[in-house]
Structure formats: structure tokens, C-alpha cells
Amino acid sequence: MRLRNILSSLALCGAFAASVSAAPLKVAFSDWPGWTAYQIAAEKGWFKEAGVDVELLWFEYGPSMEAYAAGQVDAVMVTNGDALVTTATGGKNIAIMLTDYSNGNDMIVARPGIESLKDMKGKKAGIEVGFVEHLLLLNGLKKAGLTEADVELVPTPTNQTPQVLASGQVDAIGAWQPNSGEALKAVPGSKAIYTSADEPGLIYDCVVVTPQSLAQHRAEWVKFVSVWDKVVAYLADPKTKADGIKIMAARAGVDPSEYAAFLSGTRFLTLTESSKLLSTPTKGFDSVAGSSKIADEFNVKNEVYKEPQDIPGSYDASITAEALKL
């Protein structure tokens, strides 16, 4: 009898623990079109429909990674390169899906008179060294038959690049939207001489989660991911696109017409595309494995971190595959 009592109270405890673990999935995100798009799902109640409780937490990009590394959130939205940096600095994470790849929003913007990367020989470029635009520049220089030694890098915070280009202290800058667009506006006649559209897959944007949360709440993460195709469809449908952009712009706190301009530079990925990019490793930019490998080599070379990261362990293709079966 006594044993049964103990067992039943244990069962109660278990039920209680289960109800505690039903706390919302805490997802940190920041200002990037591929990520503010998730706001549409929250606004339309799609998470609830899918049967998953999600709390989207709005951050600046840097602080969102800090909060993740400090274990205060279950997931964060980052680029695949920065996901490696976060893992290397103690915030081990696994990419469960891709939201998009940058398709032109990341740019090298040059002052008037510089028509292509070839003209950058011996010139100065304002760039945040060791970060994604640095990688973009190197990628472009290689194609133009130049190396890093041919260009003088001037370390510049991304949000100051428009002013720095306008001041004439550098000949080109590297930045993403909205900074890159503001740089183009700030210097009339300036031109984007190389963009992420020239190398699709250089920068993938993904949702990464803690290994612990993924293990404990796997079914919920599958549901979270499954909502994404609705978001992509909502933004693709001409009838609903404007409403979608309105929600995204409201999240960013700017005018919808201003925000709409960034959408063309973001190539949204459906779950089918995401699943394929995650599950079929290649050597080039046409898979997450290939893209992350290149980012990893770049990070080690630029001493962003010391040891190469475990690339196959940095993503999990099974979540998107399961979400597609729902």
C-alpha cells in the first residue's frame, strides 16, 4: 500500500514537472527581415494554433547573443557564422532551421569613381574586422583576383559606416541594411560594388537552440518550426504581403515603405529548401555545412576564436524534416 502511495505521489510530481516544463519557449530575435517575419506568426496567433507556447523577445543583435550565452533564453536568431562564434565562446547551439539567406542586403558600398572591386587595389575599406562583411569583402576580392593585402582595412563599427563613407576617410565600406542603404543615400553617386547577392549562401540566417532545450522540448521545437511556411507564404502572397510588411516594420519601429525595401535583399527559405540545405552537405555555399566551414576557417584565421568548430554538430536537419511531415 505504502509503495503505491509513493508511486502515485511520484507520478504527481512527474505531472507537475511536466506542467512546469510547459513554460513558453523563449526566443530572442533582433532587427533583420528574416527574423522580424516571425512576428507575423505571433501576431496572427499561429503558434497557438500549432499548439506551442512561444515568447518572442526583442533585442539588439549583440545583446541577443549575450542573453543566449548567459542561458537566459532557449533560442536566438543569428547568422550561421555568428552561431559558430557563439558556440566557441561558450554558448553551444544547434541550428534547427534557416529563415533566409542574405540576397543583397549585405553590401560593399564604394564612393563615386570606384566601379568594381578591381578598383579597390591600394584603397581603404571601412569594415568591422572579423565579422560578416569582412568575409564578404574577402570573398569578392578573391573573385576580382585580389587579396586582403591589396586593400587597407579601416576598422569601423557597422552602424557608423554611412558617416565614415560620407566623411571621405575611406573609399568603400561594408555593411548590411539599413546601414548599407543609408550609406548609399548619404553619398550620392556611391554604388554597391559587391553584395551578398553575388554569392548566395555566404550568409545564412538561422534559428539556433540550446542542446538542452532541444532534447527536452523536441516536439515543441518541431511545432515552432512548422509555422514558418505559413509566414513565407504570407509574405509571398500579393494579397497579404503588405500586411506582413506592416507587422515587420512595426516590430522594427519604422515606416512600412522604408522596411519593404529590405525584403528584396532577403531570400526567404521554405522549410523544404531549409531541410535540403541542412541535410545535404557540400563543399560550397550551396549548403549550410559548406558555408559554415568557410566561415569557420575565416574565423580561425582572423582569430575570432582559436580552435576550428565541429561543423556537423552545429546543425540538426531532422527538425525541419519532421516539421514537414506534420
Added chain:
Amino acid sequence: MSFRWFNVRQELTSRARVVLTVMAFLLPLGAWSLVSYVPVIWGPMIKVTESGDVTWLQPGQLMDRHEFAAQVDKVIAEGKTPPAGKRSNPIFLPAPHEVARALYTAFTAKPVLKGDKWLHESLWTSIRTIFWGFVISSAIGVPIGILCGAFISISRLTEPFVDFVRYMPAPAFGALMVAVFGIHLEPKIAIIVIGTFFQQVLVVANTVRKVDGGLLEAAQTLGAGRRQLVLRVLLPASLPDLYNDLRILLGWAWTYLVVAEVVGVSSGITFFINQQAKYRNFDNVYAAILIIGFIGLMTDIGLGFIGRRLFPWKDSRPSRLRNFIVRLFSARYLCAFSDKPIVTKA
């Protein structure tokens, strides 16, 4: 009259004071308006109105005046239609009416998303952050400061370390505070406490040390013990200055708001400022900065008003507020608020 204004350290008539205070705000506003509405004064840019035959120019674009002139010369030399434009200021200097409009829109714009906040609600979040940061800091910092000012032993034990930590930039603790306190209001409050506390201890200690030694000697000859020296002499004698210290330190706490609020989840007025600056909507940025200035100024005027009435030994003009407070806590217990001067400074 203007002759009188320049008498060294001579009090002005109340009318002259009001005039000067109003001028203190009107002069900068006037200068700002002049630069904004009379572009010939500065106007280093040209706002393009017609692009002419220059394909890469678009109407509305801003361009450096000299570069624009060079472009016009070049196009004329080629025999094509030159672009046209008018003198204008750079994007970071919006005109007063643009900022006023931004201020109005910011307050009246309804939040689009569910659960998002109105601007006044965001402001309230910021004020709460400051309030708790300052209260927590003061609750610990003021007593420690007073003890440091009273006892040299405590001062030697505390101040070297406080001095050492004081130089550490509070924002550097951001990631650490997130790890300890989570992502909501707590780490932000902690940053404000870190930014304010260490300065506060030193400032309070210094103010207490400045109390006239003669007062202590006089009290000792009257038989005052240690406890009385601190509570009945040092504290009341330094209270008016401490009150002013806290006013200044509250302003100090506000300066930490912007660095505190970028820690953790974006919130408060800072998020508005940062986000609008990222999209270079500088009219909104100025509007938000003006709001902070306005709140700060109002708080300070309010505290100054109360302060003048609290301490009769600094300002002996009769005050209803003081009478009210004195009646509230009967004067026996709180000699600090006594209507009659107990300590008169020579």
C-alpha cells in the same frame, strides 16, 4: 539695468531672473531656428530638386555643396542640362518644427503590435528603471558615505576600493548582469546602481567631511557623545548639501539609462532612440532626447523647490510645506526639520 546685471555676486531682481531663465532656453532655440530656416548661414548640403542629365542623382537626395557645384560645372561644360537644388542642412540637423512634429507623432502613434507599448508607457518603464536604480543605490550608498565622512577608519577601509571600482565602466558589466539577473528590468537597474553607487559614496563622504569642525567641538563641549555627534551634528549640518548631492547624482543616474537599457530585452526610451538612429530618423532621435531632458529638468526643479523649503537653516523664508512636514513628524523626533534654526552657520 544691464549695468546692474554685471555686479559681482549681486542678487538680481526676481523679474530679471525670470527674463534670464527664459532667455537661457530661447537663445539656443533661436540659434537653432536661424541655422535651420536661413540655410545661407550654414547649409553645407544641396537638396536635389531636379536631377537634370545626371542619371545617378535623385530628387530629395542630399549632396555636398561643393561636389554639387563641380557636378553642375561638368554637366554645363558637356552641354547638357545641369541638376538643380537648394541649400540645405545635413540630415543630422532637422529643423525645430520637424522635431516638434516627431515629438507629437511619437506620443500619438498607436502601437501596431499586440502587447507593444505607447511611448508614454515606454517612458514610464525608463523612469521606473531609474527610480529603482537610484533608490537602491542611495539606500546603501548614503549611509556608507555618511559613515565614511564621520569615521576616518571606515573611510580608509572603504574608499580606496570604491575609488578603484569607480573607474570601471558600468556598461562593461552588461553581459555579466544579464547572466546574473536575467533579461528584463533587473540587469538594467543593476547597471544604474553600479554606475551611481560608487560615485555616491565618495560624494556623500566628501560633503559630510566639509562640515565645520567648530560645530563638532562646540557639541563636544556641550557633552555630545559619538552617536549624537553623527546624528545631531554631522547629519543635520550636511543634510542640505547632501540633498543637493542627490539631485546631481540623480542626473548622473539618468546618463546611465541609455547604456543600461541596451542590456537584455530592448525596452524603454532607449530602444526608441537607438532604433530611430539606426534608420537615421534624426527628428525622432532629437524628440526622444528632448523628452529625457524635459523629464530631468522638471524633476530637478521639483526637487529644488522642495529642498528650499525643507532646510530652514539654509533658507529661512517661511514655508507651508515645511510647516506641514514638521507637523507631520512632530519636531521633537526630527530636529532636522525643525522650524527654528538649531545651527546657524557663521
